[in-house]
Amino acid sequence: MPENKWKRGVAVAGVGLSKFGAFKNKNSRDLFVEAYQDLMQSAPGYDPQRVEAFYLGNFSSDQFEKQAHLAPILASWVGLSPIPTLRIEDACASSGVALRQAALAIASGQYDVVLVGGVEKMTSLDIAAVTEALATAADTQFEVSAGFTFPGFYAAMATAYMKEYGASRDAFYHVSIKNHRNGALNEFAQFGQTIQDIMESKKKRAAEKGQPVPQWENEIDFLGDPKGNPMIAWPMALFDCSPVSDGAAVALLVSEEIASSFTDTPIYMIGSGQASDGALPERENLFSIPAAVEAGRQAYQMADLGPDDIDVAEVHDCFTIAEIIATEDLGFFARGQGWQAAIDGKTAREGSRPVNTSGGLKAKGHPVGATGVGQVVEIWKQLNGIAGARQLQGNPKIGLIHNVGGTGQTCVVNIFERRT
Amino acid sequence: MENYSMNSNDFYTALENGTLIGSRCLDCDTLAIPQRQICPKCLGSNTEIVEYSGKGRLSAFTVVFVPTVQMAQYGYNAKNPYCVGVVELEEGPSISAQILDVDLNQPDNIKIGTNLIMTTVTHGDDGNVKTLLAFKPN
Numbered sequence: 001m002p003e004n005k006w007k008r009g010v011a012v013a014g015v016g017l018s019k020f021g022a023f024k025n026k027n028s029r030d031l032f033v034e035a036y037q038d039l040m041q042s043a044p045g046y047d048p049q050r051v052e053a054f055y056l057g058n059f060s061s062d063q064f065e066k067q068a069h070l071a072p073i074l075a076s077w078v079g080l081s082p083i084p085t086l087r088i089e090d091a092c093a094s095s096g097v098a099l100r101q102a103a104l105a106i107a108s109g110q111y112d113v114v115l116v117g118g119v120e121k122m123t124s125l126d127i128a129a130v131t132e133a134l135a136t137a138a139d140t141q142f143e144v145s146a147g148f149t150f151p152g153f154y155a156a157m158a159t160a161y162m163k164e165y166g167a168s169r170d171a172f173y174h175v176s177i178k179n180h181r182n183g184a185l186n187e188f189a190q191f192g193q194t195i196q197d198i199m200e201s202k203k204k205r206a207a208e209k210g211q212p213v214p215q216w217e218n219e220i221d222f223l224g225d226p227k228g229n230p231m232i233a234w235p236m237a238l239f240d241c242s243p244v245s246d247g248a249a250v251a252l253l254v255s256e257e258i259a260s261s262f263t264d265t266p267i268y269m270i271g272s273g274q275a276s277d278g279a280l281p282e283r284e285n286l287f288s289i290p291a292a293v294e295a296g297r298q299a300y301q302m303a304d305l306g307p308d309d310i311d312v313a314e315v316h317d318c319f320t321i322a323e324i325i326a327t328e329d330l331g332f333f334a335r336g337q338g339w340q341a342a343i344d345g346k347t348a349r350e351g352s353r354p355v356n357t358s359g360g361l362k363a364k365g366h367p368v369g370a371t372g373v374g375q376v377v378e379i380w381k382q383l384n385g386i387a388g389a390r391q392l393q394g395n396p397k398i399g400l401i402h403n404v405g406g407t408g409q410t411c412v413v414n415i416f417e418r419r420t
Numbered sequence: 421m422e423n424y425s426m427n428s429n430d431f432y433t434a435l436e437n438g439t440l441i442g443s444r445c446l447d448c449d450t451l452a453i454p455q456r457q458i459c460p461k462c463l464g465s466n467t468e469i470v471e472y473s474g475k476g477r478l479s480a481f482t483v484v485f486v487p488t489v490q491m492a493q494y495g496y497n498a499k500n501p502y503c504v505g506v507v508e509l510e511e512g513p514s515i516s517a518q519i520l521d522v523d524l525n526q527p528d529n530i531k532i533g534t535n536l537i538m539t540t541v542t543h544g545d546d547g548n549v550k551t552l553l554a555f556k557p558n
Contacts, residue, residue, distance in 0.1 A: 128489055128492065129489075131486070131488065131489065132488070132489040135488060135489075141428060142428075142431075142454060142515070142516060143516045144488055144490075145490070145552060146504050146516040146517050146518055146552065146553065147484060147487065147488060147490075147491050147496075147502055147504040147518050148482075148484075148488070148504050148516055149484055149486065149487065149488050151482075151484075151486065152482045152484050152504060153482075155482035155484075156480040156481055156482045156504075156505060156506060157480065158482075159480050159481055159482065159532060160479065160480040160532065163532045163533075230485070230498070231483075231485045231498075232485055232486050233482045233483065233484045233485065233486065234482055234483040234485070234527040235482075235527070236482070279516070280480075280506055280516065281453075281506050281507075281513070281514035281515050281516055282460070282514070286479065286480045286506065
């Protein structure tokens with residue numbers, strides 16, 4: 001029997017998203033209101049009076065905006081006081097974990113209706129300060145002090161992966177190209193441009209300035225040139241890295257038996273798992289994230305499903321190598337096969353294993369505390385057939401989200417099902 | 421090794437003396453670096469401080485062109501990058517450290533599995549000197 005201690009089922013009854021990007025005049029509360037209004041517009045059955053608790057995923061408004069204790073402030077701002085509120089911090093997995101915790105609260109019988117939010121306002125600081133703030137999600141005493149940055153951690157995992165499986169940097173380029181192609185079809189994405197678009201605009205700009213026009217033949221050629229794609233932490237270059245972003249997302253979670261009173265198109269949270277881990281040097285190897293494997297195992301077991309049952313997945317591609325490792329950790333591909341699968345287009349929308357149809361963290365953007373709930377928004381759209389130009393064919397029925405904090409010190413995996 | 425306590429900051433105190441310390445579990449012999457009060461394997465509390473040989477091999481690395489705030493203060497930048505990696509000690513456990521004397525211009529030439537020996541690197545100026553762990557090819 002699958003491991004499922006939930007006392008009752010939980011459904012998503014509506015979602016909302018702000019545009020992701022860099023917005024000078026929007027702070028956390030403005031971003032949150034934007035996502036909240038999107039929920040109100042897209043879920044006609046939403047009634048604020050029925051919300052019993054508010055769970056907020058947020059990494060570090062204290063560092064980014066000098067504002068802690070954000071949950072009651074946001075709840076009050078949209079008129080939800082005096083319901084209980086709390087903020088959950090698990091680095092970049094904050095709102096994926098908030099979603100799971102809200103589901104557990106409903107499954108326990110304590111609440112019937114919980115609003116889950118995720119928000120991060122990052123561009124209020126300069127890039128050095130953003131880097132420093134993000135670094136506090138790692139072990140500052142023993143890893144950051146050695147000189148590791150977040151791109152550096154994943155770059156080190158990339159060198160271990162390349163050595164173990166003979167992968168080339170080309171595989172990383174293919175992840176970036178694919179996610180930009182998806183993001184270009186997502187009106188909420190930070191980057192509405194394909195790598196091809198970016199390359200052509202750089203050529204055009206050079207010509208306009210009377211400078212020598214770079215002779216990039218194609219996207220791979222462009223990404224392989226440090227002039228087009230400067231190195232951040234070898235082998236991770238600029239277009240391997242997700243951007244610094246502002247954004248917010250919300251999801252309305254309700255108990256299964258009342259879902260139809262909110263919407264005709266609920267999706268059901270049928271599997272959930274979460275795990276933790278220590279710093280990189282404590283791991284047996286560096287080409288897998290053990291917490292992701294464990295969170296996935298729990299979620300599959302609870303849902304009584306396996307990797308082959310997943311029709312669409314949003315995975316935590318904070319760096320391109322992270323997507324490749326995620327597709328192996330979740331069992332979509334065998335160990336060492338993820339990089340070739342990326343090159344072969346298997347993770348593209350038309351491929352056998354569509355991954356990050358939203359554009360992923362790479363192209364949609366990565367306002368860290370908003371990312372987990374943002375992933376659910378895409379699964380909601382894909383399962384309900386409302387993803388527009390990027391809609392998958394074949395009526396996807398089962399979707400999965402994989403949200404990582406730090407370099408895998410936290411990982412949460414949640415699985416959703418459409419039943420109509 | 422009675423000079424050092426299990427408090428995590430003593431790892432750096434030892435390093436200032438050129439010594440790489442960790443811990444050994446007196447019950448199951450498991451080694452750890454930095455030192456741990458609780459054995460990561462058997463979860464017992466019976467651990468003692470040990471000194472490592474400082475020999476190891478490179479198991480993963482990166483060359484950082486956009487440095488941490490601290491490393492930027494020490495003068496590193498895109499034109500003056502540095503290498504940092506995970507080093508597996510001869511005795512078994514692994515630790516993160518800066519890697520010196522490798523080809524920063526050709527990271528392809530830096531090989532996982534390279535034998536390394538411990539050294540230290542001192543950053544900052546008077547009043548705020550920091551001694552950090554580093555390794556170099558052996």
